[in-house]
Amino acid sequence: MRKAETSIRSFKPVVTGIFLAVVVMLAGYIPGNENIVQAASLDKPGYILTFQEEFNGNSVDLSKWNDWDINFGNREPGIVTTSNDFAYCPENVRVSGGCLRITASRNPITAAQCGGGTRTVNYRTGEINTKNKFQQTYGWFEARIKLPKARALYPGFWLMPAEGVGMIDENGGAGAEVDIMEYETYWMGNQVTSSIWYGGYGSNLQGGGIGSTYSPISDANDWHVYALNWEPGKLEIYVDGVKTQEHTGEGVPYGDEIIILSMAVASWGKPCLDSELPDSMLVDYVRVYQKAEYATEEQRQRAASAQRSQGNSNLQRSQRIQEVSTNQGTQRTQETSNNQRAQQTSNPQEGPGNYVACNDSDPYIRYYGTWTPFNNPRAYRGDFHYSKNKNDSYLVGFTGTRLRAYGLKDRWCGKVAIYVDNKYLGTGDCYSPKQVYGVLYDTGELPYGNHTVRLINLRQKNDESLGYYHYADEFRVY
């Protein structure tokens, strides 16, 4: 949305604004309850609910949202770019009748200009975002939205890199601007658009439409559910539950992103028709889920806690979360290094040679940090664990003369440090331009006996790699 508008620069806030007139004016036109058909169930099989906003209150919940633009540091009205004829004003963001209402109005204001100083603009509008309040890597991001009708408004439901994450191809960042839904009331008719942008907003800006860019909708002015399914290396756009666009490859973020709902005014150089204002973008809800296999321990615990506090209204999902939590707990508390158990996993049919093959979830492997279990038919016994976090580690104990670790290598993988019996063996780079299954590292010949292998994720990568992942899957002990 902001490829032309956003410019995150150091900014000295300037106090401006006389808001009483705005409040009185807004109070005059905000409608009552909208005809909101009860939305679909919260339950999403295989996913954990990680963020939920139904907009049931009478004001913006500031524990979840900021009602000012992400380029600014406080609740004062702000103008993002020097070409904008509008300011983002907290007063133009309201919650009532079960909806968030972002309202554009013709009402000149002198406000802080991003980059410094003040300027007078003709229009006021609003934005909410979760900067420093909610962020997530991967997942399902969904909002139910009713678009405005007045011409030259530009509502959007989008994601931006969280604080400190940065953009891909810009200072080694891991994020991107992901525009899940944008709509230009002047000319788009019954279609919405989805885009991805990275590389920063200067001359290195890269990206474009997700898929064919435009998704048809039955009636632009009716309620629709707009959703993003974000997985490693893949973005999918869904409208009303139907997949309309997909993007794989370059630019797909792999770091935390925040959520933004906003509405620009007089966009794309098109003039507003002031007689059609004020007009509002309505949002019934915002819900974010995490696929169970990507969920962090914290997300599981938070989800389980939320479930408990909601009682048994959704027993099925609660049971699923408990199952996952139990698996994690078992895996993390098992004692390490038990040769007898390792011997029990021996299966001569699993490969040539005199060795025992051990799965990544066997109890003599102990994980430290946030390792996520993942199902993949190519993996040994159909699963592996992954981590992208610096200093996440695991410890394997074995009896024998050698250990070889096998797993997937791909272009999202980074570097790891290997220690054998607490001595540094070397750094492994698991990057591969094509996804292959193979040896991740090898201890080499050791005296027969008890040994330990510790792997530490360095969160370092070569220039070609897109990420910092390491996939732990299979260990062959000789």
Ligand SMILES: [Ca+2]
């Ligand atoms: Ca609602």
Ligand SMILES: [Ca+2]
């Ligand atoms: Ca495995």
